[in-house]
Amino acid sequence: MPEDRFALEEKLTAWHLGIALGALFLGTWFGPLQVLEHAGVDLYGVLAPGIQSYYQGLTLHGVLNALVFTTFFIVGFLTFTTVYSLKTSLRFPRLNAAGLWLMAGGLVLAAAPLLLNDATVLYTFYPPLKASALFYIGLTLVVVGSWVEGFGLYFTLGAWRAAHPGVRTPFIAFGSVLTMAMWQIASLGIAAEMLALLIPWSLGWVRGTDPLLARTLFWFTGHPIVYFWLLPAYVSWYGMLPRQAGGKVFSDPLARLAFWLFLVLSIPVGFHHQFADPGISPVWKAFHALLTYAVSFPSLLTAFTVIASLELGGRARGGTGLFGWVSKLPWRDPSFTAQALAIVTFALGGIGGIINASYNVDLIVHNTLWIVGHFHLTLATAVVLSFIGISYWLVPRLAGRELWSPRTALVQAWLWVAGMAPFSISHHLLGFRFGVPRRTMLGAAPYLAPEWNPLLVVAAIGGVLLWTSVVLYFIVILGTVLASRRVANPAEMPVAEAVRDVQETPAWLDAWRPWLIATVILIVLSYGWPLAELVRNAELSAPGMRVW
Amino acid sequence: MNGFGVDSCERWWMVASGAILAAFFVAVVIGAFYGFALPGPEKRVDPGRVAVDPPFAEPAVLQRGPGRYDVYMRAQIWAFAPNEIRVPAGSTVTFYITSPDLQHGLLIERTNVNVMVLPGQVSKIAARFDEPGEYRFFCQEYCGLAHHAMFGRVVVEPRP
Numbered sequence: 001m002p003e004d005r006f007a008l009e010e011k012l013t014a015w016h017l018g019i020a021l022g023a024l025f026l027g028t029w030f031g032p033l034q035v036l037e038h039a040g041v042d043l044y045g046v047l048a049p050g051i052q053s054y055y056q057g058l059t060l061h062g063v064l065n066a067l068v069f070t071t072f073f074i075v076g077f078l079t080f081t082t083v084y085s086l087k088t089s090l091r092f093p094r095l096n097a098a099g100l101w102l103m104a105g106g107l108v109l110a111a112a113p114l115l116l117n118d119a120t121v122l123y124t125f126y127p128p129l130k131a132s133a134l135f136y137i138g139l140t141l142v143v144v145g146s147w148v149e150g151f152g153l154y155f156t157l158g159a160w161r162a163a164h165p166g167v168r169t170p171f172i173a174f175g176s177v178l179t180m181a182m183w184q185i186a187s188l189g190i191a192a193e194m195l196a197l198l199i200p201w202s203l204g205w206v207r208g209t210d211p212l213l214a215r216t217l218f219w220f221t222g223h224p225i226v227y228f229w230l231l232p233a234y235v236s237w238y239g240m241l242p243r244q245a246g247g248k249v250f251s252d253p254l255a256r257l258a259f260w261l262f263l264v265l266s267i268p269v270g271f272h273h274q275f276a277d278p279g280i281s282p283v284w285k286a287f288h289a290l291l292t293y294a295v296s297f298p299s300l301l302t303a304f305t306v307i308a309s310l311e312l313g314g315r316a317r318g319g320t321g322l323f324g325w326v327s328k329l330p331w332r333d334p335s336f337t338a339q340a341l342a343i344v345t346f347a348l349g350g351i352g353g354i355i356n357a358s359y360n361v362d363l364i365v366h367n368t369l370w371i372v373g374h375f376h377l378t379l380a381t382a383v384v385l386s387f388i389g390i391s392y393w394l395v396p397r398l399a400g401r402e403l404w405s406p407r408t409a410l411v412q413a414w415l416w417v418a419g420m421a422p423f424s425i426s427h428h429l430l431g432f433r434f435g436v437p438r439r440t441m442l443g444a445a446p447y448l449a450p451e452w453n454p455l456l457v458v459a460a461i462g463g464v465l466l467w468t469s470v471v472l473y474f475i476v477i478l479g480t481v482l483a484s485r486r487v488a489n490p491a492e493m494p495v496a497e498a499v500r501d502v503q504e505t506p507a508w509l510d511a512w513r514p515w516l517i518a519t520v521i522l523i524v525l526s527y528g529w530p531l532a533e534l535v536r537n538a539e540l541s542a543p544g545m546r547v548w
Numbered sequence: 549m550n551g552f553g554v555d556s557c558e559r560w561w562m563v564a565s566g567a568i569l570a571a572f573f574v575a576v577v578i579g580a581f582y583g584f585a586l587p588g589p590e591k592r593v594d595p596g597r598v599a600v601d602p603p604f605a606e607p608a609v610l611q612r613g614p615g616r617y618d619v620y621m622r623a624q625i626w627a628f629a630p631n632e633i634r635v636p637a638g639s640t641v642t643f644y645i646t647s648p649d650l651q652h653g654l655l656i657e658r659t660n661v662n663v664m665v666l667p668g669q670v671s672k673i674a675a676r677f678d679e680p681g682e683y684r685f686f687c688q689e690y691c692g693l694a695h696h697a698m699f700g701r702v703v704v705e706p707r708p
Contacts, residue, residue: 053693122690126651128667129692211651211666254554275586276653277664278671282586289576293569300565304558359576360584363662367653367688435657437688445696447684542595542667545649547625547692 008093009083014398015100016076017391019107020069021477024384027064028470030057035423035463038442038456052117054441055548060114062123066379068107071142073387074232075103075149078176080394081235082153084493085173091155099148106141109134120548122439124218125198127209130544133202140194143187150180168502168510171252172495175235175259181512182263183228185519189220189270201544208540212279216534219270220527227266227295229379231259233386237306237343240390242496244336245329247313250305252498256509258298258305264519265295268526275362284530285359291526292357299350306343309496334409338389341417342382349377352428370431372438373424381420385413388473395480397491404479408472415469423462426455584660587671590644595667598622598648609633621645623652623665625692628685631700635677637707642674653688656702664689680706 030051033043037054044054051057079096083089090096112134113119119131157177161169193214201209238255242248249255271288274280314325330336352374356362365371396403403409430436434452442448442456508514554562580586598604603620607629610618615638622629623645635641645654645665652665656675663673677683687698 055690055693055695058690126689128650129690210668212669215651215666251554251558254558274664276662278587278666278669279589279592282580282588285586286577286580290573293573297565297569301562304561308555308558354572358572360579360586360660361576363584363586363660366662367655368662435655435662435686437653437655437686439690439695440686440688441696445686445699447686447699537592539592539594539668547650 006083006089009079009090010398012093012096012100013076013080013394015104016072016079017395017398019104020072020076021391021474023064023068023072023107024470025474027061027069028467030061032460032463032467033057034061035456035460037444039453039460040443040456041460042443053120053548054444055122056114056117056120058439059120059122063110063114065384066123067139068142070229070379070383071146072103072107074179074228075099075146077232077387077390077394078153078179078235079149081172081176081239081493082156085170085176085239085495086156086160088156088160090152091159092152095155096149096152099145099150099152102145102148103142104145106138106143106145108138109141110138112138117548124222126218127198127201127211127214128542128544130202130546133199136194136198136202140191140199143191143194146180147184147187150184153177153180168505170495171249171255171498171502172235172239172493174256174510175231175239178259178263179228179231179235181516182224182231182266182519185523186224186228186267187221189217190222193217193221197540201540206540208543210534210538210540211542212277213534213538215274215277216270216280216531219273220267220531221270222273223270224266226375226379227262229383231262233339233342233383234259234262234302236339236386236390237302238309239496240494241306241336241339242309242313243494244333244339245310245313246316247309247311247496249496249498250308250312252500252502253505253509254301254305256505258301260509260515261298261301262295263515264522265291265298267519268522269295269357270527271530272357272362275359276366279534280530284526287526289357289359291522293354296350296354296357303343303347303350310340312499332406332410334403334406334413335389335392337410338392338413338416339386341413342385342389345377345385345417345420346382349374349382353378364435365431367438368431369427369436369438373427373431376420376424376427381416381424385416388413388416391477393491393494395477396484397493399481399484400490401480401484401486404476404484408479409476412469412472412476415465415472419462419465419467419469421462422458423466426459426462430455430459585674587663587673590672591670592668593646593670595646595648598646603644604646604648609635615639617641619643619645621654623647623654623687623698624649626687626694626698628654628687628698628700633700633702635702635704637680637704638676638678639704640674640676641702642672644670644672646670650691651689652691652698654685655688656683656685658683661685662688677702677704680704 113132119135121129121131197209197214200206269288269292271285272292314328317328319325319328647665647667655662659675661675663671683702685700
């Protein structure tokens with residue numbers, strides 16, 4: 001084993017990834033079941049009494065894939081990227097290990113009621129739907145564990161900065177730690193919802209809850225959580241993918257500026273999920289719509305810088321002409337291809353996101369299948385397919401082996417897009433044209449209209465293709481871990497150089513305090529008054545019930 | 549800006565991105581004033597009293613003037629009350645809706661009506677129905693095992 005390996009950190013990362021991929025594997029089985037049910041083929045009967053309803057399956061799909069897979073993968077990945085980018089071991093490894101134990105323990109607590117049908121409340125768990133207290137306590141521990149690991153990364157970066165005065169933080173470590181900082185501030189909303197409202201209520205200490213206040217606290221976290229999912233993919237797109245493509249980072253200063261803007265602007269936008277809510281002034285909703293447009297600006301910056309960086313790679317590999325460089329990119333490398341396809345998909349998802357953010361325009365699509373189509377482009381492709389691409393070098397690295405059958409991995413990536421296209425397009429259309437509600441057992445709905453059927457069948461075909469892609473993914477991963485050839489020098493983390501010397505990047509783009517202050521100010525401006533009003537007028541008058 | 553290391557292509561891209569977003573926001577503000585109103589603070593109610601106290605104890609369609617109707621509606625597991633609303637073509641219908649139990653949603657097909665219904669809050673939203681026909685409405689928020697059975701219809705009758 002080479003001396004520069006961080007054995008303990010790799011072990012921590014491997015445990016995170018193992019749990020994350022286990023959750024992904026379990027959760028994705030329910031995807032095809034849902035779309036097949038919509039198309040008239042209800043397979044839930046086969047699963048009874050293990051899985052007792054469509055809605056229990058839907059809850060497992062959302063919680064395991066959107067919450068558990070993402071959080072465990074991200075914390076594990078960012079631990080790896082931070083130590084390898086700084087070339088230093090964790091400052092307090094026991095702290096990070098303790099965080100992992102908290103996360104894993106929380107997952108066990110939450111999994112029990114989920115599997116026993118005692119928490120069939122979907123991944124938004126809107127009260128007064130009342131799950132077992134274990135579900136709320138478990139999810140809270142997962143979040144708290146991720147905070148503890150975040151602190152472990154801050155101490156690590158702090159020690160590095162103290163030892164390297166005046167040296168710019170390497171971009172990958174910078175983006176990784178920033179992601180954890182954004183998440184800690186953003187997840188205060190869900191922590192407040194859990195600790196002040198849901199846990200005391202589910203334990204019977206208070207008689208009721210306030211659904212609007214709970215929703216508002218939930219969405220305080222619920223939108224920035226998508227940036228918590230997305231930013232690790234951006235770390236890879238900016239900091240690693242140009243290297244994999246043979247290019248360089250087009251602009252290190254703008255890459256950092258984009259990340260700071262994500263820190264400042266990700267959080268004060270949650271009301272755009274509540275445009276259709278009563279009890280919140282349209283003025284505050286419009287302010288959050290404005291800030292949502294503002295947070296799409298760094299995503300547009302990202303589109304430019306990332307594509308320009310890839311173009312440098314394509315040209316360095318001999319590509320010429322306006323688009324000739326595209327064909328010269330390393331399309332035989334499954335890690336590159338999965339992430340490149342994720343980037344293209346994200347452009348489409350981003351355009352849909354701007355539509356959703358557009359104030360009253362959102363009422364055309366709110367809570368319809370359009371939204372499902374949207375977040376399967378953003379979360380379930382841009383993020384998940386990027387994480388899959390990352391795992392195509394990270395899992396071989398951690399296992400000390402070669403990637404098993406890169407060709408299968410390549411087929412897997414393309415098959416994902418081939419399945420997502422019909423799935424997502426049909427869902428967008430069903431929501432937009434017909435207002436078909438989301439999170440609904442449509443096959444059993446008395447109002448299912450015959451003109452919805454062709455699109456529901458297209459969606460089901462897409463869902464089955466996606467599921468096939470997931471199965472191929474797990475064959476590749478298991479093949480890599482169990483059967484592939486051991487290598488003496490396993491894959492390194494790809495680290496892209498910048499075109500210009502990183503030391504030329506201005507110091508204000510490597511200073512934390514002003515950006516953290518701006519973040520807090522903007523949160524107070526956008527949430528302070530409306531949240532204070534909601535708390536002042538709160539009435540714990542909704543008792544809650546179990547209806548599944 | 550050149551000292552900051554920004555390529556001129558990228559500067560144009562940034563300006564264009566900002567301009568597009570600014571144009572969108574202006575359009576949104578104009579739409580907010582002249583277009584469809586979003587729900588806002590209307591009234592708080594005690595969910596435990598919704599089935600007992602007026603006006604939601606007896607859900608009703610009330611004519612307020614020529615072509616103007618108010619609907620007081622309860623969304624509850626797993627039905628809307630009323631679940632059939634008849635109005636003549638050209639009517640403007642204002643919905644006041646709340647829930648005695650869980651979160652629900654009211655989405656009326658082929659209209660802009662799409663609102664959350666929360667225990668403790670009254671949601672107000674209005675729509676004008678010009679074309680005669682049947683407009684079905686659905687609960688658009690998960691509310692338990694028979695959520696998918698929760699629907700109703702607005703029947704818009706031709707003017708005599």
